[in-house]
Amino acid sequence: MTTPGNTLNTLNTTDTPNPEFINTPWRDPQQRPFIEIEGLSKRFGDFIAVDAVNLKIYRRELFTILGGSGCGKTTLLRMLAGFEKPSAGRIRIDGVDVTDLPPYLRPVNMMFQSYAVFPHMTVYQNIAYGLKKEKLPRAEIKERVGRMLELVQLTALSKRKPNQLSGGQRQRVALARALIKQPKVLLLDEPLAALDKKLREQTQFELMNIQDKLGITFVVVTHDQEEAMTLASRIAVMDAGDFVQIGTPSEVYEFPRNHFVASFFGSINLFDATVTSVDAGELCVLLDDSDTEICTRYEGELAVGSACKIGVRPEKLLISTERPAEQGNTITRGVVEDLAYKGNRSIYRVRAQNGRIIMVSAQNKQRSAHLPLEWDDEVYLSWPSDCSVVLTA
Amino acid sequence: MNRPSTFLYSVLCFGFAVLYIPVFVLMAYSFNDSRLPTVWGGFSTRWYSALLENEQILQAALLSLEIALVSATFATILGTMAGLALSRVGRFRGRSVLTGMIAAPLVMPDVITGLSLLLLFVSLQELLGWPGNRGANTITLAHITFSMAYVAVIVQARLANMDQSLEEAAMDLGGRPFAVTRDITLPLIAPAMASGWLLAFTLSLDDLVIASFTSGAGASTLPMVIFSKVKLGVTPEINALTTLVIAAVTIGVLISGWFMLRQLRAQPAPP
Numbered sequence: 197m198t199t200p201g202n203t204l205n206t207l208n209t210t211d212t213p214n215p216e217f218i219n220t221p222w223r224d225p226q227q228r229p230f231i232e233i234e235g236l237s238k239r240f241g242d243f244i245a246v247d248a249v250n251l252k253i254y255r256r257e258l259f260t261i262l263g264g265s266g267c268g269k270t271t272l273l274r275m276l277a278g279f280e281k282p283s284a285g286r287i288r289i290d291g292v293d294v295t296d297l298p299p300y301l302r303p304v305n306m307m308f309q310s311y312a313v314f315p316h317m318t319v320y321q322n323i324a325y326g327l328k329k330e331k332l333p334r335a336e337i338k339e340r341v342g343r344m345l346e347l348v349q350l351t352a353l354s355k356r357k358p359n360q361l362s363g364g365q366r367q368r369v370a371l372a373r374a375l376i377k378q379p380k381v382l383l384l385d386e387p388l389a390a391l392d393k394k395l396r397e398q399t400q401f402e403l404m405n406i407q408d409k410l411g412i413t414f415v416v417v418t419h420d421q422e423e424a425m426t427l428a429s430r431i432a433v434m435d436a437g438d439f440v441q442i443g444t445p446s447e448v449y450e451f452p453r454n455h456f457v458a459s460f461f462g463s464i465n466l467f468d469a470t471v472t473s474v475d476a477g478e479l480c481v482l483l484d485d486s487d488t489e490i491c492t493r494y495e496g497e498l499a500v501g502s503a504c505k506i507g508v509r510p511e512k513l514l515i516s517t518e519r520p521a522e523q524g525n526t527i528t529r530g531v532v533e534d535l536a537y538k539g540n541r542s543i544y545r546v547r548a549q550n551g552r553i554i555m556v557s558a559q560n561k562q563r564s565a566h567l568p569l570e571w572d573d574e575v576y577l578s579w580p581s582d583c584s585v586v587l588t589a
Numbered sequence: 590m591n592r593p594s595t596f597l598y599s600v601l602c603f604g605f606a607v608l609y610i611p612v613f614v615l616m617a618y619s620f621n622d623s624r625l626p627t628v629w630g631g632f633s634t635r636w637y638s639a640l641l642e643n644e645q646i647l648q649a650a651l652l653s654l655e656i657a658l659v660s661a662t663f664a665t666i667l668g669t670m671a672g673l674a675l676s677r678v679g680r681f682r683g684r685s686v687l688t689g690m691i692a693a694p695l696v697m698p699d700v701i702t703g704l705s706l707l708l709l710f711v712s713l714q715e716l717l718g719w720p721g722n723r724g725a726n727t728i729t730l731a732h733i734t735f736s737m738a739y740v741a742v743i744v745q746a747r748l749a750n751m752d753q754s755l756e757e758a759a760m761d762l763g764g765r766p767f768a769v770t771r772d773i774t775l776p777l778i779a780p781a782m783a784s785g786w787l788l789a790f791t792l793s794l795d796d797l798v799i800a801s802f803t804s805g806a807g808a809s810t811l812p813m814v815i816f817s818k819v820k821l822g823v824t825p826e827i828n829a830l831t832t833l834v835i836a837a838v839t840i841g842v843l844i845s846g847w848f849m850l851r852q853l854r855a856q857p858a859p860p
């Protein structure tokens with residue numbers, strides 16, 4: 197099927213994966229996006245739930261949308277599934293404009309936050325429903341449902357009604373039911389929120405395995421950053437109806453664009469700083485209350501003399517009683533105020549000379565009954581300068 | 590909880606006694622051999638046999654049943670449609686007004702409903718030459734009109750409790766709106782429709798006032814016959830008849846309760 201918007205896209209883009217970018221199709225300028233969202237907005241009266249977002253998702257990606265409560269994740273997903281009519285913008289899936297298609301004509305299936313398993317049907321009937329609506333022959337339905345039941349390990353329970361299942365089993369019914377039509381895209385709205393921690397971790401890997409086996413593009417909504425990091429090929433961080441940053445888990449963790457993203461993924465130490473020089477992607481700043489100058493990679497726009505913040509993850513800091521080597525390091529001094537032993541690592545809270553608290557997370561590599569440091573020890577804190585992140589806002 | 594105090598317990602017993610002693614006395618006297626309602630003359634089922642030979646009462650009972658069956662069925666169909674429209678067709682102009690109006694017949698005095706329907710039928714007859722002679726047909730129409738409101742309210746309450754993502758999920762899996770209603774919505778509200786039907790059926794059997802207003806010369810429903818007979822004095826035959834009606838209503842209530850119970854059980858525990 198062709199649409200006017202489509203022809204333009206196919207001119208210089210391709211659908212066949214480039215081996216060089218097989219695991220990172222978003223880096224391949226020639227690759228055609230599988231899902232394309234352009235200027236998509238949703239208003240409820242005066243309230244803007246989704247604010248003109250643009251997004252490209254590629255074939256076989258496991259894309260997660262992460263954000264706090266009420267930031268518009270579900271609304272965005274419901275627009276992709278067709279339950280919510282966008283106030284503006286277009287959605288293309290596999291080159292076809294689906295913006296005006298009703299849910300039952302979209303090549304998309306959704307797994308609901310509440311699972312929405314049909315209570316009056318057995319497990320088998322629930323999973324077979326989508327195929328029955330396609331009017332497939334009985335034998336084929338039976339065969340495909342049988343295989344799907346095996347995939348989600350529910351064969352023994354196929355005759356049960358949903359109220360005779362546990363939460364985790366019901367969740368697998370919902371997943372199987374959404375997968376059976378082999379949609380081009382599977383949308384999952386907080387698929388694991390109702391499970392306990394252990395089951396959730398186990399299911400995360402099951403989900404990744406299933407996605408790998410079936411080669412379906414997954415879009416997963418979650419508000420659990422750890423889950424997003426585990427699952428995702430890429431993460432889109434959302435706030436107040438808009439994306440703040442889109443990138444791989446390590447990109448959003450190591451190179452957060454702003455304070456919001458940085459503090460969303462784990463903790464980060466912040467230092468006030470002033471820009472001293474800008475030069476072709478490298479930015480030098482002077483930490484306030486000290487004479488330490490840091491030069492690091494930065495792609496944004498900041499003028500010389502403007503204020504910014506420098507962020508450093510706790511595990512990037514090295515804590516020592518002797519002064520570490522100067523070369524390439526940023527060094528500051530402080531006093532251990534608090535420490536917590538966590539087995540594999542220890543957390544130190546160090547009061548710097550300017551009174552600010554700095555968190556340090558240190559691996560406990562040595563086997564020893566006592567910690568190398570004690571309360572009130574004078575210590576040096578150092579970190580490789582290129583581990584500093586320049587943060588605005 | 591503590592053990593219920595003796596006082597509360599006796600109050601409860603007293604309340605139930607006030608409610609049920611008259612009914613049980615009446616039922617007992619339907620088996621009384623004596624013609625005098627106040628004198629016990631031994632056990633007998635003669636009034637039940639006499640009842641079976643009373644053409645007038647049998648006719649009226651059959652008519653009442655017929656009206657109740659037809660009106661309950663139509664009221665269920667129309668009421669379900671109204672309930673579906675009010676809770677599923679999204680927002681439209683005048684929706685809240687209509688939601689209020691659908692419940693109004695529930696609190697309207699029967700006299701007013703009956704009188705307004707009578708006036709409607711009379712003017713329709715003058716304008717269109719329809720509905721012809723007033724009788725079973727007009728009573729049925731009247732009963733559909735007021736019991737439909739009960740069905741609509743019951744169905745709407747059920748739909749409001751139902752997770753709307755069930756219907757969305759069905760649509761997501763390729764169900765067109767009609768198929769979704771047939772496969773998902775109707776099976777899930779079926780218990781509510783069944784209890785709505787039973788309620789409409791009982792309301793119709795029970796109704797005296799509206800039927801009296803809208804009936805014509807020929808047609809008399811069972812309540813109308815009982816009422817006119819009682820004016821001439823209570824006979825053991827009436828006792829027997831009422832006992833039968835009570836038995837029928839009890840069975841109806843039990844079935845309705847069973848449907849409700851099943852509906853509660855069918856709902857999965859919330860996650």
Ligand SMILES: Nc1ncnc2c1ncn2[C@@H]1O[C@H](COP(=O)(O)OP(=O)(O)OP(=O)(O)O)[C@@H](O)[C@H]1O
Nearest residue numbers: 240243245263264265266267268269270271272419
């Ligand atoms: N039908 C609606 N009418 C009005 N406002 C709505 C409607 N649906 C959602 N909203 C609002 O839009 C915003 C985004 O809602 P949404 O359900 O997308 O949040 P979410 O990101 O999924 O949050 P959560 O993590 O809590 O599920 C919320 O502030 C919500 O109040």
Ligand SMILES: [Mg+2]
Nearest residue numbers: 269270271309
């Ligand atoms: Mg949500």
